[in-house]
Amino acid sequence: MKINLTNKNTKPINQQFSFYTEEGWKKENQHFNKHIDLQFSGKKDETFVLIKNDAVHYLIGLGNDPKDNELQQTAAKFSYQFRKKIQAEPTSVEVFNSNKRQKEEIIKGLYLGTYEYPFKEEHPLWNAATNIVISEMSVENLEQIQLKTLALCKGQFACMEWLNKPQNFKKTAQISAFLKETAKRYSFKISIYNRQQCEELGLGAFVAVNQGSSQEAAFTVIEYQCGLKNAKTAGLVGKCVLFDTGGISIKGAENLHYMKSDMGGATAVIGTLITAAELKLPVNVVAVLPITDNAVSNDAYTPSDVVTAYNGKTIEVLNTDAEGRMTLADGLSYLVQNYKTDVLIDLATLTGSAVRMFGYTCGAYFSNNDDLKKSLETAANQTGQRLWNLPLWDVWKDDFMSDVADFKNISSKPFGDCIVAGKFLEQFIGDHHNWAHLDIAGVAFGNVLYMKEKGATGYGVQLLVDFLENF
Numbered sequence: 001m002k003i004n005l006t007n008k009n010t011k012p013i014n015q016q017f018s019f020y021t022e023e024g025w026k027k028e029n030q031h032f033n034k035h036i037d038l039q040f041s042g043k044k045d046e047t048f049v050l051i052k053n054d055a056v057h058y059l060i061g062l063g064n065d066p067k068d069n070e071l072q073q074t075a076a077k078f079s080y081q082f083r084k085k086i087q088a089e090p091t092s093v094e095v096f097n098s099n100k101r102q103k104e105e106i107i108k109g110l111y112l113g114t115y116e117y118p119f120k121e122e123h124p125l126w127n128a129a130t131n132i133v134i135s136e137m138s139v140e141n142l143e144q145i146q147l148k149t150l151a152l153c154k155g156q157f158a159c160m161e162w163l164n165k166p167q168n169f170k171k172t173a174q175i176s177a178f179l180k181e182t183a184k185r186y187s188f189k190i191s192i193y194n195r196q197q198c199e200e201l202g203l204g205a206f207v208a209v210n211q212g213s214s215q216e217a218a219f220t221v222i223e224y225q226c227g228l229k230n231a232k233t234a235g236l237v238g239k240c241v242l243f244d245t246g247g248i249s250i251k252g253a254e255n256l257h258y259m260k261s262d263m264g265g266a267t268a269v270i271g272t273l274i275t276a277a278e279l280k281l282p283v284n285v286v287a288v289l290p291i292t293d294n295a296v297s298n299d300a301y302t303p304s305d306v307v308t309a310y311n312g313k314t315i316e317v318l319n320t321d322a323e324g325r326m327t328l329a330d331g332l333s334y335l336v337q338n339y340k341t342d343v344l345i346d347l348a349t350l351t352g353s354a355v356r357m358f359g360y361t362c363g364a365y366f367s368n369n370d371d372l373k374k375s376l377e378t379a380a381n382q383t384g385q386r387l388w389n390l391p392l393w394d395v396w397k398d399d400f401m402s403d404v405a406d407f408k409n410i411s412s413k414p415f416g417d418c419i420v421a422g423k424f425l426e427q428f429i430g431d432h433h434n435w436a437h438l439d440i441a442g443v444a445f446g447n448v449l450y451m452k453e454k455g456a457t458g459y460g461v462q463l464l465v466d467f468l469e470n471f
Contacts, residue, residue: 069384075109088127155275163456212300235341239348240266247320264444265347268460353417362386
């Protein structure tokens with residue numbers, strides 16, 4: 001990947017991308033419409049193309065008073081929809097009446113909008129000859145934008161690429177090879193435990209899910225060290241079920257092919273690790289990815305089984321399709337018992353309950369720390385990767401108490417499953433007082449521009465990176 005930004009126009013500008021709010025266009029259009037009637041008003045996502053002064057001008061509307069993340073979304077939509085018209089030529093980007101942050105979001109959007117599956121640097125903006133000029137920007141600011149944009153693209157595209165892969169292209173061995181290669185590139189410390197090693201470690205809840213699989217388990221721990229003394233440490237756990245059949249409690253056939261997306265929490269963590277390393281963020285990260293699939297076989301775990309989790313708590317299995325919370329339980333327990341972290345966050349495409357509650361608009365989140373709630377919501381609002389807080393009241397714990405074990409893995413009641421799941425996971429964080437659980441089932445995989453059906457949204461990478469930058 002290469003982005004070439006400059007504050008000096010050493011070549012003739014052959015095309016110009018001009019972004020306007022509706023109010024901005026009212027002030028600016030006098031420079032354009034003296035000799036032509038322009039059918040452009042600056043409404044959100046509106047685009048008008050004209051030839052002026054031997055250059056192609058793209059006028060792109062931003063609507064009224066757009067937020068920073070909306071600027072990124074508009075730029076990404078333009079970049080994708082006009083990918084066959086944009087030329088690999090010197091390009092000027094103008095964002096009328098904007099500040100540095102707004103220009104940065106526009107540039108991020110232009111490059112994030114180049115993603116198609118599988119990703120190849122074929123979009124004109126990735127052409128080595130492309131030279132983008134940004135008005136009123138210093139060399140230092142341009143270099144900063146270039147660094148952030150490249151870092152974000154590398155992380156978010158890796159996230160999207162792995163979530164979009166067909167199931168037979170993301171077996172345990174394949175993703176493990178990728179993680180090892182990534183660890184080598186960025187000097188991450190990586191440990192991968194197979195099924196036998198997991199049994200020896202006492203990762204009983206994770207092993208139960210994996211035991212029905214023909215694939216080897218890969219309970220993976222990745223460490224990013226920033227190298228700074230007294231740096232804070234963030235612990236991240238990402239649900240990484242490569243494909244979820246539901247197990248013995250098998251899912252219906254309708255939309256089953258979308259269950260390749262059940263590793264959305266893990267891909268968000270992977271993308272965050274890559275971007276953090278590219279940006280050299282001054283924070284340490286310990287990430288746990290319990291990698292498995294949830295398969296049907298004569299060895300699969302079954303309803304009524306009782307298994308012992310890493311922290312010694314026993315779990316009665318009522319539904320094998322509630323496998324995500326089983327793998328996360330051991331991931332959280334392992335992290336809190338073996339590492340000291342200043343914050344602990346897990347992400348998972350966990351429950352249909354969260355989707356029924358919020359649709360595709362936001363993730364549901366739970367936390368035991370008010371300051372962490374504020375920080376996550378600030379990052380969510382800044383990036384447009386929305387979150388909504390739900391309670392962790394103790395009354396919900398009664399719904400998953402078991403007669404034959406410490407806990408059941410689901411409630412028998414037909415409501416509130418995303419809350420029950422969050423409360424269940426709380427039992428595996430030990431005495432950690434700065435924890436959050438993000439249920440991103442409705443937002444990690446959905447309707448996207450680049451696919452006819454559903455695809456990876458990249459949700460979670462910008463949210464976590466923004467959080468870590470301000471941690």
